[in-house]
Each structure stands twice: as C-alpha cells, then as structure tokens.
Amino acid sequence: MSKGTIKNHKADIKDIKMHYTVAGEGPAIVLIHGWPHTNYGWRKVQAKLAENYTVIAPDIRGAGYTSRPETGYDGDNIADDIRTLVKDHLGFDKVVVVGHDWGSVWAYHYAAQFRDEVVGLGNFEMMIPGTGGHEAGMQPKPDGKFFWHMNWHSVPTYPEELIRGNERKYLDYYYTEFSYNPYSVTIEALNEYERAFTQFGSLRSGLEIYKKFWEHAAQAEKHMQTKLEMPVIAWGGAALMNDWCVESMQHVATDVSGGGIPECGHWVAEEQPDFVANEIRKLAEKAFG
Template sequence: MKNMFASAFIATSLFVAGAAHYAHAASNDDNIPAAAPAIAAAVAKIADGKADVNGVRYHYLLAQGKPGAAVVVLLHGWASTSYMWRYVMPQLVARGYTVLAPDLRGLGDTSKPATGYEKANIADDIRMLVAKLNLDPHINLVGHDMGGMVAYAYAAQHPDEVRTLAILDVPLPGIEPWDQLIQTPRTWHFRFYSVQDVPEMLIAGRELEYLKWFHHSEAVNTRAFSNEAEETYAREYAMPGALRAGFEYYRAFPEDAKANREFAKTKLTMPVLGIGGSGSFGPIIGDHLRHVAAHVEALNVQGSGHWVAEEQPAVVTNALLKFLPRPQ
C-alpha cells in the first residue's frame, strides 16, 4: 500500500482549512482533537490499497490503530467517493481508531461491474473486504447517502458483527415514509437516475458542471465545495463506467425496498445514530430510523444540507466521537 491520502490531500488548501476549523472547535469541545500537527500525523498513517472481493477490485483508505483498536468503517454515497471523509477520517485516526474508507462498488477507483448494486450485495462486498484486510469483524459502521443504505443492510444481515451504526442523511428504501418521499420534489433525482441510459447520455462530458450544480442544490453551506473538491469528484465520475455504476444504485431501489421490508421485521438492537442536515432529512431521520431500530439517537445539524460531513464536519465528528465506543 502507498500513502496516497497524504500526497492527495495534506498539501491542499482543504486540509489547511479543515485543520483550522477543528482547532477552533477544540477550544470549545474537548472531543475534537485540536492541533494541526496531530491531524498531520493521523493523515500520515492513512494508506491506500486495493483488494479483490466478491468479484470486484476495491480501492480503500486504511489507517491501523493499535492492536485491539475499535474499527470504524466509513461508507460514502453518490456524487461522492472516499474523498468525502477527508475531514472526518483523520480526526478518528487521531483518536486511535482503526478506520477503513473504501470507494464503493463502481465508484472512485473501485472497479465498475455491470451488476450487483443491490445494497445487501454491496454490504457483502464490505464484509468481505473487512475480512480480507484481517480487521476485527465487530465493526462500527458509518454511512452517508447510499453508504447509509449499505450500512443498514449490513447491520440487518449481520447484527452480531455491528457494534454501532450511524446513518447520515438518507432515507431507507421501503421504510416509512419512503413511498411519500419518493413522490416529492426533494427526491426528483431518484426518479431521473432510475431511467435506463438517459442520465448517462445527458451528463457524460458535463460531469463537472452537473456535479457542481448538484452539490450546491443539495447543500446549505455551499462553501464546503471548493473548486478543488468539485474537480476531484468530476474526475472520479468521468471515469469510464462511473456514471452508469452510480445510477445503478438508484435502479436497485425496488429490490432494496423489498429486502428492507423483510429486514425491518426484526428491529436492530445495537445503538443507532441518525445524523441529518436541517435543510435535508435532519428533521425526520430519527423517527424514520425508529421503524428499523430500537435504540436511536438523532441529530439535526443546523447550517447543513445533505452533505453533512463536508458542510459541518466538526459537528459530525463531534457527534461520532461521543457515539462511538472508546477506541480501545
């Protein structure tokens, strides 16, 4: 493995801004590591690698804590890759967690198969990746957007292996009020992306323009998306097959809904944290997750839209540090 995370991110203005942001937050909250040198040391521990699991070559970022450290798995969503965790991941590493952040099936530098985008199947991908990397199988899952759907499918299928579950700003297919939500203007893109071939045809070659518009349309704090961040995402979604793979996540929703209705017949018993943006799903995420879990905490993040980990990273990191078990 090579330490690509450091070369890609530490020298950027994104890191400088993030370090300053956390240093300010730390003056008011001991749960946020304060010093930029501590974050730099954490970033230096993050290496990238690739592994073949479930017929897919996965790209991942991994920082190993001390032996016995609690494992946190960070799962991104659509219009993102593992790059979305550039603020949160170093903070967790600095606290001593072992942290894994893969690019999900079909996205980022992970290979792009034609099929297999049902969230239960992608949960199998991640479980196999955890095993392949010889990590403790009893993990703490954090998922945003599609990653949150995958995280729920993982926890529902393997509840004894998930210590805690955090789902960031996403509704679960098939779970109330899903049927109402998918008919609202708020979720217009669910229907658009589900159409075969047309979204790819209209967006291909315009990835930067489209993603910049889409990120801003879903954000409250639009300053979270610098030109550098937008260009990074655009390069990743302009890779051959990436748009199609991303839209397959939406085209799998009918199967996901069917699976989730079965999963929900048995409520999760591990601690569950729902985090949502006040300008997005924050007002409903707690009640939504209580349909599938018995022990739910909820946080409605003010000053954020959908992209909570990028729009308000200090708030999200603080909430995770309070929620997660101690690193050792």
Template sequence: MTDVEHHYAQLSDVLMHYVTAGQGPQTLVLLHGYPQSWYCWSEVIDRLGDRFRIIAPDLRGLGDTSRPVSGYDKKTIAGDVRELLHDHLGITQYAVAGHDWGGTVAFSLAADDAEHVTHLAVVDVAIPGDGNPNIGAGGKRWHHTFLLTPDLPEALIGGREDIYFNWFFDNYGHRPDVISAEARAEYLRTHAALGSLRTGFAYYRAVEQDVRDNQSRSEKLQMPCLAVGGTAKWGRGGEVAASLRTMAVEVEELLVDDCGHWVPEEQPDILSEALANFIEA
C-alpha cells in the first residue's frame, strides 16, 4: 500500500484538506466528485504512488475541507486548487485528472492555468457549456433537476443521508458492491458535518454559472486531454469525449467495459494504467 499523508492548507477562502503520496518525477493532481472525497482515489493512488507525486484535495465544501456559504461555481473551486498548488505547495507544472464534478473543476483549472497544466483527464462527466442544455443526460440523471430546488432536498434527505447516498452507490456502478463498506462509511462520515448537504447540492445549483463561464472562453484547450467513460448502465460512455471535444483540440478517448459511473473505484487497474501511459507518453 502507498502511504498517504494528510495536510491542511489555510487558503484565501477555505481551509483545505488534502493528501499527498508518492515521490515520482511528475505531479499528478486528482480531483474527486460528489458525493465522495479524496478517498475515491485510494486504489489509484496505491497503483501510481511509485510513478508520480500525487496530490488529492477535498474540494470546497466536501470531505474535510471547510464549507463556506458561496463559491461553488467550478471556476472558483478550481481557483482554490490553483492556490493550493502555486501559493501553498510551490508547484508550477502538473497533470490533473478529475472524476464527476472533479472533472468539471479539472477542466476549469486547465482552462485558467493552461500554461502550467501539462495534461488533463476527465472521467465520466460532461462539461457544462458544451452545447447541451444541461449535463443531466436529458433527465436520465433525475437528481440533477431535483437538487436545483431550494431547501426541499435538504429537508427530505437530512437525517436520511445513508438511504439517499447508498442508493447511488448501489445503482450507479456496474454492480451494487463496487463501493466498499469502508468507503461508504468514510463518505457518510463527511456528510454528517453541519452544512454538508447544502454545500454538496451547491455544486448542482451553480451549473448555470458554469455554463456561462465555459462558454465565455474563446479558445479551446491546447494540452493533451483524455476522456474516460464507463460503458455500463449510468456510465457516460462516449458522451465524455464528445463533450470535451467541443472545448479541446486534442482528445484521446478511453471506454471502460464492466464499469458504470464510479470509474476510480470500479476499474482502478485500467484507469491507473491509462493515466500513467497518457501522462508519461
């Protein structure tokens, strides 16, 4: 097992928890999605710790990072990560991979810090502003619309977080058991924190701003990009590459069989090797 070290960084607007691992020659930043934390990358970190210096933060409002009232558009969240890397850690060249909302944050980071990002990998998510009316797969992902309603989701889910989140863990993978009991316990631990529902749902409620921000960018990304999609039910499959190609010049596609949405935990061997080959090529 690759050892991880836990740290906190006091940034301009958040107290950010992050883990580090590995001593490789290149830096790889891993950004998690929702309703998860850095922990979703545990298996990937274990496989890549001997090849990269890995940094995996808990994003604003999630995991063990603080939960400010505002700032959940992905441009602002990417700014948190950029501040961690540049100002706190002194890192100026890095590759970044993001899953789910972490993929949209990774895109914003690559767009706003293009001279420092060597490679971008987006895992099982579409990018807001790609020309589609929303990123909820035309209603297939019903919770995207549900969570836009102010206050009601918090009232219905509060105190029942285990029922709500376990439904997604059970149904969004290619098998019900792809998210381990240990991982579920870790995620539910962080969702018990005061304000955690509000800040998690804020990622969805900021999507209109994300669309405006991404559509305002006049140039496509120039760095190499990798688009990864699971092919089983609830995986986004080829949608990931189709979305990213509207916003990036050079996009390589990887479709992962026997894999739904939770790619880092469902198929860590395939994803880890793909990331390493992509970045080290």
C-alpha cells in the first residue's frame, strides 16, 4: 500500500465520535479544515506530504462525519478536541499544526494552549479573531466588498432556515466567488461537501462557529499576551487575503513568514496544492530539524 493512501478512522474523543484520516508515516503533521469544508479539502496536500510524515486530517466537531453536538464550538475547546485525538489517542507528543480558514484559528488555539507540543504552525487564508483584521473586514464598505457572511451567519435561526433546501446553491456561491479558478474545486468535491453539509445538524453546527466569533476573539486576546515562539507560516491567496494572514499572525507570534500565493483565491489546498504542500514541508523540516 502506498504511503500516500488515505485511510479513514473514527475515535471516541471527549463527548464526540471524531472522524479523521491518516496517510504516511513519520513525524506528525495535523491539517485542520475550515467551513464549509471537511477534511476532504486537504486530500491532495495530505497525499503529497505522506512520503515523509504522518499526516492527520480530522473532521472537526460538527463537520463532515464527526458527531454534531449542540455545544462546544469555541476555539479553545475545538482545539482541545483535536489535541486529544493527536496526543491521547494517536500518541504524538510533538506536532506541526496547519489550518485553512477557520482551521487556522483552531490551529492557533492549539498552539497557544499547548506550546510545548506544537513545534510549527501554519495559517492559510485566515485572520485570527482578536487581531483586528476580521473585525475591520466585517464593517460594511461602499463597494460591498466586506465579510458580510461573518455577521449574517451569527444571526440566530434565520440563516439556517434560509439556507436549508438551498445548500448546493449556497456552496456553489462560496466555491466560485472566493476562488481564483472556479474549476479547481471539482464537481466531485462539491458533491462531497454537499453530502456532508446536508446531514442532520451539520448546518446548525457550522453556523454555531460564527456565533462564537467574539468568544474566539476573547480567548485569543488572552493567549496573545505571550507571543508564540515556534516557526509560523502564513499564506493568503493573492486574489483574496494575500498579505493579511501574515499581518494577523505577527500579532500573535515572533517568527512569521509567508505572503500571497499567486493565482489563488480562498481554497488554497484545492487551487494550489503543490505550493501549499511545499510550504508545509519546508515548515516541517525546520520545525522537526
């Protein structure tokens, strides 16, 4: 069996049954997805890194094929879910943790809470709540280019009621509007995200993350009182967040590098998987020595 073969597993983690995939062998790299994504979004990168590393990609609480409880969607708790999987269940004491979108937030909360375990941190296409970037981006702009969905998703009840029954149209909007090359997210991938997104409780769970935005921010503000010292990479798609990710991470860490990914929008692991895998590989080589 090839090292790049991705295997599916489930484990009882705290109050949830967590679905996760593993490929490869060696030191551990953890890949954390965002929303409305699942760990399937990391499949191309996971396979590319598996030659030299054990690459773990969980479905977070409430997403994909992990159970969907009504509570527990703050940053510190989601990060602790993943750490419980990686350390207590799989037995890895030292890890490189990488996130995309909201996954970058939980990767930061993981690193901030368990600094002696996380030896490298990666952020792709996200500004950390509490550092000011998203807070500014949520304010209406005359040209209409602002993160309106961050506000709307946090409104009680109505988003879920309006999206239900229109999930595919909603997903199509995000995967085309926020990509540089809309064909990079394949029909097969969209079908998988729709299948996961329409499961009972999945939409409610995802929107709960946005309702916890300010709790995420408050937790991060406490963590960032002491900056991270492990190596950190931060990359945004040049067509979307670009250098904003680096600027956000400089608020929370001392050793930050990165920039903008050419010809790329938000869905970096699907739009530019070779670039993303290469940057994570370089981070891991530096972090593990």
